[in-house]
Amino acid sequence: MQQPLAYKMRPKTIDDIVGQEHLVGPGKIIRRMVNAKLLSSMILYGPPGIGKTSIASAIAGSTKYAFRTLNAATDGQKELKIVAEEAKLSGTVVLLLDEIHRLNKTKQDFLLPLLEQGSIILIGATTENPYININPAIRSRTQIFELKPLQEKDLKKAVFRALSDKENGLGNLNLKLDDNALELLVTSSNGDLRTILNGLELAAKSTKPGTDEIIHLTLEVIQESIQKKAITADKDGDGHYDVVSAFQKSIRGSDANAALHYMGRLLEAGDLISVVRRLTVCAYEDIGLANPQACARTVEATQAALSLGLPEARIPLSVAIIDLCLSPKSNSAMEAIDAAISDIQTKDIGSIPDHLKDAHYSGAKKLGHGTDYKYPHNYPNDWIDQQYLPDKIKSQSYYTPKTTGKYEQALKLQYDKINQAHKD
Structure with a gap:
Protein backbone atom coordinates (compact mmCIF):
# COMPACT_ATOMS: atom_id res chain seq x y z
CA MET A 1 0.00 0.00 0.00
CA GLN A 2 1.40 3.38 -1.01
CA GLN A 3 1.33 5.79 1.91
CA PRO A 4 0.66 9.50 1.32
CA LEU A 5 3.54 11.92 1.69
CA ALA A 6 1.89 13.61 4.68
CA TYR A 7 1.80 10.25 6.48
CA LYS A 8 5.40 9.37 5.66
CA MET A 9 6.65 12.81 6.77
CA ARG A 10 4.92 12.54 10.14
CA PRO A 11 7.39 13.51 12.91
CA LYS A 12 9.21 10.65 14.58
CA THR A 13 10.33 12.69 17.60
CA ILE A 14 9.33 15.92 19.23
CA ASP A 15 12.29 17.69 17.57
CA ASP A 16 10.75 17.00 14.14
CA ILE A 17 7.53 18.93 14.84
CA VAL A 18 7.06 22.16 12.90
CA GLY A 19 5.20 24.98 14.61
CA GLN A 20 3.37 24.79 17.97
CA GLU A 21 6.39 26.35 19.68
CA HIS A 22 4.17 27.39 22.61
CA LEU A 23 3.79 23.68 23.44
CA VAL A 24 6.88 21.87 22.12
CA GLY A 25 9.51 24.63 22.02
CA PRO A 26 12.45 24.67 24.46
CA GLY A 27 11.16 24.78 28.03
CA LYS A 28 7.52 24.50 27.00
CA ILE A 29 5.04 22.18 28.67
CA ILE A 30 4.81 19.19 26.31
CA ARG A 31 8.57 19.14 25.74
CA ARG A 32 9.11 19.25 29.52
CA MET A 33 6.67 16.35 29.95
CA VAL A 34 8.53 14.28 27.36
CA ASN A 35 11.97 15.13 28.73
CA ALA A 36 10.90 14.26 32.27
CA LYS A 37 9.09 11.10 31.08
CA LEU A 38 6.05 12.27 33.02
CA LEU A 39 3.39 12.07 30.35
CA SER A 40 -0.22 12.59 31.26
CA SER A 41 -3.37 12.28 29.17
CA MET A 42 -4.21 15.35 27.14
CA ILE A 43 -6.63 16.81 24.62
CA LEU A 44 -5.27 18.67 21.61
CA TYR A 45 -7.71 20.90 19.79
CA GLY A 46 -7.47 23.18 16.79
CA PRO A 47 -8.18 23.34 13.03
CA PRO A 48 -7.50 20.33 10.76
CA GLY A 49 -4.00 19.53 9.53
CA ILE A 50 -1.98 21.59 11.99
CA GLY A 51 -0.24 18.84 13.92
CA LYS A 52 -2.51 17.06 16.41
CA THR A 53 -1.64 13.60 15.12
CA SER A 54 1.96 14.65 14.58
CA ILE A 55 2.40 15.72 18.20
CA ALA A 56 0.87 12.47 19.44
CA SER A 57 3.12 10.42 17.15
CA ALA A 58 6.20 12.43 18.15
CA ILE A 59 5.43 12.03 21.85
CA ALA A 60 5.23 8.28 21.41
CA GLY A 61 8.42 8.25 19.33
CA SER A 62 10.30 10.39 21.84
CA THR A 63 9.32 8.14 24.75
CA LYS A 64 9.48 4.79 22.88
CA TYR A 65 5.97 3.90 24.02
CA ALA A 66 3.72 1.89 21.72
CA PHE A 67 1.50 4.20 19.68
CA ARG A 68 -1.99 3.36 18.49
CA THR A 69 -4.64 5.42 16.70
CA LEU A 70 -8.40 5.04 16.97
CA ASN A 71 -11.38 7.16 16.00
CA ALA A 72 -14.02 7.80 18.65
CA ALA A 73 -16.76 7.93 16.02
CA THR A 74 -15.99 4.76 14.06
CA ASP A 75 -13.99 2.46 16.37
CA GLY A 76 -15.88 0.56 19.05
CA GLN A 77 -15.24 -1.10 22.37
CA LYS A 78 -13.68 -4.09 20.62
CA GLU A 79 -10.80 -1.94 19.31
CA LEU A 80 -10.42 -0.28 22.70
CA LYS A 81 -10.11 -3.70 24.36
CA ILE A 82 -7.29 -4.65 21.96
CA VAL A 83 -5.38 -1.51 22.97
CA ALA A 84 -6.08 -2.23 26.65
CA GLU A 85 -4.71 -5.75 26.33
CA GLU A 86 -1.58 -4.43 24.64
CA ALA A 87 -1.16 -1.94 27.47
CA LYS A 88 -1.27 -4.80 30.00
CA LEU A 89 1.53 -6.58 28.17
CA SER A 90 3.78 -3.62 27.33
CA GLY A 91 3.09 -1.45 30.38
CA THR A 92 2.01 1.74 28.62
CA VAL A 93 0.39 2.62 25.31
CA VAL A 94 -0.06 6.09 23.86
CA LEU A 95 -3.52 6.16 22.30
CA LEU A 96 -4.44 8.90 19.87
CA LEU A 97 -8.22 9.07 19.89
CA ASP A 98 -9.35 11.20 16.98
CA GLU A 99 -12.69 13.04 17.11
CA ILE A 100 -12.75 12.57 20.87
CA HIS A 101 -15.75 14.90 21.12
CA ARG A 102 -17.79 12.01 19.65
CA LEU A 103 -16.86 9.55 22.40
CA ASN A 104 -20.03 7.93 23.73
CA LYS A 105 -20.70 6.96 27.36
CA THR A 106 -19.99 3.23 26.87
CA LYS A 107 -16.53 3.83 25.44
CA GLN A 108 -15.90 6.56 28.01
CA ASP A 109 -16.74 4.24 30.92
CA PHE A 110 -14.35 1.65 29.49
CA LEU A 111 -11.52 4.18 29.15
CA LEU A 112 -11.77 6.01 32.47
CA PRO A 113 -10.25 3.30 34.73
CA LEU A 114 -7.42 2.79 32.23
CA LEU A 115 -6.64 6.49 32.37
CA GLU A 116 -6.73 6.39 36.17
CA GLN A 117 -4.25 3.49 36.21
CA GLY A 118 -1.97 5.19 33.67
CA SER A 119 -1.80 2.10 31.46
CA ILE A 120 -3.17 4.18 28.59
CA ILE A 121 -1.95 7.70 27.95
CA LEU A 122 -4.81 9.23 26.04
CA ILE A 123 -4.18 11.97 23.50
CA GLY A 124 -7.55 13.15 22.30
CA ALA A 125 -7.70 15.14 19.07
CA THR A 126 -10.59 17.37 18.11
CA THR A 127 -11.48 20.40 16.04
CA GLU A 128 -14.24 21.25 18.53
CA ASN A 129 -13.92 23.33 21.69
CA PRO A 130 -13.32 20.69 24.40
CA TYR A 131 -14.72 22.91 27.14
CA ILE A 132 -18.07 22.76 25.38
CA ASN A 133 -18.13 19.47 23.47
CA ILE A 134 -16.24 16.96 25.61
CA ASN A 135 -17.68 15.16 28.61
CA PRO A 136 -16.51 16.62 31.95
CA ALA A 137 -15.42 13.19 33.18
CA ILE A 138 -12.85 13.00 30.37
CA ARG A 139 -11.87 16.68 30.69
CA SER A 140 -11.14 16.32 34.38
CA ARG A 141 -8.64 13.55 33.66
CA THR A 142 -6.77 15.33 30.88
CA GLN A 143 -4.80 18.46 30.24
CA ILE A 144 -6.17 20.61 27.44
CA PHE A 145 -3.85 22.25 24.93
CA GLU A 146 -4.91 24.51 22.07
CA LEU A 147 -2.91 24.19 18.84
CA LYS A 148 -2.43 27.33 16.79
CA PRO A 149 -2.69 27.62 12.99
CA LEU A 150 0.73 27.06 11.45
CA GLN A 151 2.62 30.14 10.31
CA GLU A 152 3.94 30.48 6.76
CA LYS A 153 7.51 29.95 7.93
CA ASP A 154 6.49 26.64 9.54
CA LEU A 155 4.67 25.49 6.42
CA LYS A 156 7.60 26.39 4.19
CA LYS A 157 9.99 24.57 6.54
CA ALA A 158 7.86 21.43 6.21
CA VAL A 159 7.78 21.74 2.40
CA PHE A 160 11.57 22.14 2.16
CA ARG A 161 12.01 19.15 4.47
CA ALA A 162 9.75 17.02 2.26
CA LEU A 163 11.64 18.13 -0.87
CA SER A 164 15.01 17.18 0.60
CA ASP A 165 14.15 14.02 2.55
CA LYS A 166 15.33 11.03 0.48
CA GLU A 167 14.00 8.34 2.83
CA ASN A 168 10.42 9.47 3.44
CA GLY A 169 10.01 12.53 1.23
CA LEU A 170 10.60 13.53 -2.37
CA GLY A 171 14.37 13.94 -2.16
CA ASN A 172 15.05 11.26 -4.76
CA LEU A 173 13.15 13.21 -7.40
CA ASN A 174 14.85 15.98 -9.36
CA LEU A 175 12.39 18.70 -8.37
CA LYS A 176 12.36 22.45 -8.85
CA LEU A 177 9.58 24.36 -7.05
CA ASP A 178 9.07 27.94 -8.20
CA ASP A 179 8.80 30.63 -5.53
CA ASN A 180 5.30 31.72 -6.59
CA ALA A 181 4.18 28.09 -6.61
CA LEU A 182 5.50 27.70 -3.05
CA GLU A 183 3.60 30.83 -2.01
CA LEU A 184 0.38 29.43 -3.42
CA LEU A 185 0.92 26.13 -1.64
CA VAL A 186 1.32 27.71 1.80
CA THR A 187 -1.37 30.38 1.45
CA SER A 188 -4.11 28.29 -0.14
CA SER A 189 -4.56 25.60 2.49
CA ASN A 190 -5.77 27.52 5.56
CA GLY A 191 -2.63 26.32 7.36
CA ASP A 192 -3.45 22.65 6.71
CA LEU A 193 -0.04 21.01 6.32
CA ARG A 194 -1.56 17.66 5.35
CA THR A 195 -3.26 19.27 2.36
CA ILE A 196 -0.05 21.05 1.36
CA LEU A 197 2.10 17.91 1.41
CA ASN A 198 -0.43 15.78 -0.41
CA GLY A 199 -0.86 18.49 -3.06
CA LEU A 200 2.91 18.73 -3.42
CA GLU A 201 3.17 14.96 -3.85
CA LEU A 202 0.46 14.89 -6.52
CA ALA A 203 2.20 17.68 -8.42
CA ALA A 204 5.63 16.02 -8.18
CA LYS A 205 4.50 12.55 -9.23
CA SER A 206 2.13 13.60 -12.00
CA THR A 207 4.45 16.06 -13.76
CA LYS A 208 6.79 14.78 -16.44
CA PRO A 209 10.46 15.81 -16.36
CA GLY A 210 11.63 18.33 -18.93
CA THR A 211 14.44 17.80 -21.39
CA ASP A 212 16.86 18.65 -18.59
CA GLU A 213 15.35 15.79 -16.52
CA ILE A 214 14.08 18.30 -13.95
CA ILE A 215 10.49 18.05 -12.74
CA HIS A 216 9.55 21.71 -12.83
CA LEU A 217 6.73 22.58 -10.40
CA THR A 218 5.45 25.87 -11.74
CA LEU A 219 2.59 28.00 -10.46
CA GLU A 220 0.33 26.49 -13.11
CA VAL A 221 1.26 22.93 -12.05
CA ILE A 222 0.50 23.64 -8.39
CA GLN A 223 -2.76 25.38 -9.29
CA GLU A 224 -3.83 22.31 -11.22
CA SER A 225 -2.77 19.92 -8.46
CA ILE A 226 -4.50 21.67 -5.56
CA GLN A 227 -7.37 23.12 -7.62
CA LYS A 228 -6.77 26.61 -6.27
CA LYS A 229 -6.05 29.78 -8.17
CA ALA A 230 -3.37 32.19 -7.07
CA ILE A 231 -4.38 35.73 -6.31
CA THR A 232 -3.27 37.67 -9.37
CA ALA A 233 0.09 39.24 -8.58
CA ASP A 234 1.64 42.18 -10.35
CA LYS A 235 5.18 42.22 -11.68
CA ASP A 236 6.53 43.03 -8.21
CA GLY A 237 4.60 40.17 -6.57
CA ASP A 238 2.47 42.51 -4.46
CA LEU A 326 -22.40 49.48 8.02
CA SER A 327 -21.30 50.33 11.56
CA PRO A 328 -20.29 53.83 12.70
CA LYS A 329 -16.52 54.24 12.60
CA SER A 330 -13.94 55.57 15.05
CA ASN A 331 -10.16 55.22 15.25
CA SER A 332 -9.91 57.34 18.42
CA ALA A 333 -8.62 54.48 20.61
CA MET A 334 -5.79 53.67 18.18
CA GLU A 335 -4.86 57.34 17.89
CA ALA A 336 -4.87 57.68 21.67
CA ILE A 337 -2.46 54.80 22.32
CA ASP A 338 -0.22 55.86 19.41
CA ALA A 339 0.00 59.37 20.89
CA ALA A 340 0.88 57.96 24.32
CA ILE A 341 3.56 55.69 22.84
CA SER A 342 4.97 58.62 20.85
CA ASP A 343 5.46 60.60 24.06
CA ILE A 344 7.16 57.63 25.70
CA GLN A 345 9.53 57.25 22.76
CA THR A 346 10.36 60.94 22.23
CA LYS A 347 9.91 62.87 25.50
CA ASP A 348 11.33 63.07 28.98
CA ILE A 349 8.18 61.79 30.66
CA GLY A 350 9.40 61.85 34.25
CA SER A 351 8.65 59.44 37.07
CA ILE A 352 5.39 58.04 38.41
CA PRO A 353 3.87 60.25 41.16
CA ASP A 354 4.79 58.96 44.64
CA HIS A 355 1.19 58.51 45.75
CA LEU A 356 0.63 55.99 42.89
CA LYS A 357 3.72 53.88 43.62
CA ASP A 358 3.50 50.43 45.15
CA ALA A 359 3.14 50.52 48.92
CA HIS A 360 2.96 46.77 49.60
CA TYR A 361 6.43 46.30 51.06
CA SER A 362 8.29 47.34 54.16
CA GLY A 363 9.98 50.67 53.79
CA ALA A 364 7.54 52.05 51.22
CA LYS A 365 6.03 54.42 53.77
CA LYS A 366 9.46 55.88 54.61
CA LEU A 367 9.91 56.62 50.93
CA GLY A 368 6.53 58.30 50.76
CA HIS A 369 5.23 55.73 48.29
CA GLY A 370 1.47 55.40 48.27
CA THR A 371 0.95 57.41 51.44
CA ASP A 372 -1.14 60.22 49.92
CA TYR A 373 -3.14 58.03 47.56
CA LYS A 374 -6.90 58.71 47.63
CA TYR A 375 -9.01 55.60 47.09
CA PRO A 376 -11.75 56.72 44.64
CA HIS A 377 -14.37 54.32 46.01
CA ASN A 378 -14.28 56.16 49.34
CA TYR A 379 -15.65 59.32 47.70
CA PRO A 380 -19.00 60.32 46.21
CA ASN A 381 -19.60 58.87 42.74
CA ASP A 382 -16.43 56.77 43.18
CA TRP A 383 -14.23 59.60 41.96
CA ILE A 384 -11.82 62.10 43.49
CA ASP A 385 -9.59 64.61 41.76
CA GLN A 386 -5.94 63.61 41.97
CA GLN A 387 -2.94 63.52 39.65
CA TYR A 388 -2.15 60.30 37.78
CA LEU A 389 0.28 61.31 35.02
CA PRO A 390 3.92 62.15 35.83
CA ASP A 391 4.63 65.82 36.67
CA LYS A 392 6.38 66.51 33.38
CA ILE A 393 3.33 65.56 31.32
CA LYS A 394 0.58 66.01 33.89
CA SER A 395 -1.59 68.09 31.54
CA GLN A 396 -1.11 65.85 28.52
CA SER A 397 -4.21 64.54 26.74
CA TYR A 398 -4.19 61.58 24.35
CA TYR A 399 -7.81 60.59 23.80
CA THR A 400 -9.93 62.75 21.48
CA PRO A 401 -13.46 61.31 21.38
CA LYS A 402 -15.37 61.06 18.15
CA THR A 403 -19.15 61.23 17.97
CA THR A 404 -19.95 58.88 15.12
CA GLY A 405 -21.49 56.26 17.42
CA LYS A 406 -23.84 56.43 20.40
CA TYR A 407 -21.47 54.51 22.64
CA GLU A 408 -18.58 56.93 22.11
CA GLN A 409 -20.94 59.89 22.43
CA ALA A 410 -21.72 58.63 25.94
CA LEU A 411 -18.00 58.17 26.62
CA LYS A 412 -17.38 61.77 25.49
CA LEU A 413 -19.92 63.13 27.95
CA GLN A 414 -18.21 61.33 30.82
CA TYR A 415 -14.73 62.25 29.57
CA ASP A 416 -15.64 65.94 29.30
CA LYS A 417 -17.23 65.85 32.74
CA ILE A 418 -14.08 64.39 34.34
CA ASN A 419 -11.81 66.87 32.51
CA GLN A 420 -13.95 69.78 33.66
CA ALA A 421 -13.86 68.54 37.25
CA HIS A 422 -10.04 68.45 37.05
CA LYS A 423 -10.00 72.07 35.89
CA ASP A 424 -12.42 73.23 38.58
Missing part, protein backbone atom coordinates in the same frame (compact mmCIF):
# COMPACT_ATOMS: atom_id res chain seq x y z
CA GLY A 239 -0.92 41.23 -5.62
CA HIS A 240 -1.72 39.46 -2.36
CA TYR A 241 -1.01 42.54 -0.28
CA ASP A 242 -2.99 44.71 -2.68
CA VAL A 243 -6.06 42.55 -2.13
CA VAL A 244 -5.62 42.60 1.65
CA SER A 245 -5.18 46.39 1.56
CA ALA A 246 -8.26 46.86 -0.61
CA PHE A 247 -10.19 44.59 1.74
CA GLN A 248 -9.50 46.69 4.84
CA LYS A 249 -9.95 50.00 3.05
CA SER A 250 -13.33 48.89 1.73
CA ILE A 251 -14.50 48.09 5.27
CA ARG A 252 -13.14 51.40 6.53
CA GLY A 253 -14.95 53.14 3.68
CA SER A 254 -18.25 51.39 4.52
CA ASP A 255 -18.52 49.64 1.13
CA ALA A 256 -19.96 46.24 1.97
CA ASN A 257 -20.07 45.07 -1.65
CA ALA A 258 -16.39 45.80 -2.27
CA ALA A 259 -15.35 44.26 1.06
CA LEU A 260 -17.26 41.06 0.25
CA HIS A 261 -15.64 40.98 -3.20
CA TYR A 262 -12.11 41.24 -1.83
CA MET A 263 -12.80 38.70 0.89
CA GLY A 264 -14.09 36.39 -1.84
CA ARG A 265 -10.76 36.72 -3.67
CA LEU A 266 -8.85 35.81 -0.51
CA LEU A 267 -11.09 32.87 0.31
CA GLU A 268 -10.95 31.54 -3.25
CA ALA A 269 -7.19 31.47 -2.83
CA GLY A 270 -7.72 29.56 0.42
CA ASP A 271 -6.27 32.35 2.53
CA LEU A 272 -8.63 32.19 5.50
CA ILE A 273 -5.93 33.26 7.96
CA SER A 274 -5.35 36.64 6.25
CA VAL A 275 -9.09 37.33 6.28
CA VAL A 276 -9.41 36.51 9.97
CA ARG A 277 -6.41 38.60 10.98
CA ARG A 278 -7.35 41.60 8.86
CA LEU A 279 -10.98 41.50 9.94
CA THR A 280 -9.97 41.52 13.60
CA VAL A 281 -7.61 44.45 13.03
CA CYS A 282 -10.34 46.32 11.13
CA ALA A 283 -12.83 45.88 13.95
CA TYR A 284 -10.64 47.48 16.59
CA GLU A 285 -8.77 49.96 14.39
CA ASP A 286 -11.60 51.35 12.27
CA ILE A 287 -14.81 50.74 14.25
CA GLY A 288 -13.45 50.72 17.79
CA LEU A 289 -15.32 52.75 20.37
CA ALA A 290 -18.00 53.79 17.91
CA ASN A 291 -19.45 50.28 18.24
CA PRO A 292 -17.54 47.97 20.66
CA GLN A 293 -20.20 45.27 20.37
CA ALA A 294 -19.43 44.95 16.67
CA CYS A 295 -15.80 44.29 17.66
CA ALA A 296 -16.92 41.53 20.03
CA ARG A 297 -19.18 40.03 17.37
CA THR A 298 -16.26 40.03 14.93
CA VAL A 299 -14.09 38.06 17.34
CA GLU A 300 -16.89 35.52 17.73
CA ALA A 301 -17.30 35.31 13.95
CA THR A 302 -13.58 34.78 13.31
CA GLN A 303 -13.39 32.08 15.99
CA ALA A 304 -16.36 30.34 14.40
CA ALA A 305 -14.71 30.62 10.98
CA LEU A 306 -11.49 29.01 12.20
CA SER A 307 -13.46 26.22 13.84
CA LEU A 308 -15.56 25.58 10.73
CA GLY A 309 -12.85 25.95 8.10
CA LEU A 310 -13.60 26.58 4.45
CA PRO A 311 -16.02 26.69 2.73
CA GLU A 312 -18.45 27.20 5.66
CA ALA A 313 -16.18 29.86 7.22
CA ARG A 314 -17.40 32.29 4.59
CA ILE A 315 -20.81 32.51 6.33
CA PRO A 316 -19.87 34.00 9.75
CA LEU A 317 -17.20 36.11 8.05
CA SER A 318 -19.69 37.68 5.66
CA VAL A 319 -21.96 38.50 8.61
CA ALA A 320 -19.05 40.26 10.33
CA ILE A 321 -18.03 42.16 7.20
CA ILE A 322 -21.49 43.58 6.57
CA ASP A 323 -21.78 44.43 10.28
CA LEU A 324 -18.47 46.33 10.26
CA CYS A 325 -19.05 48.07 6.94
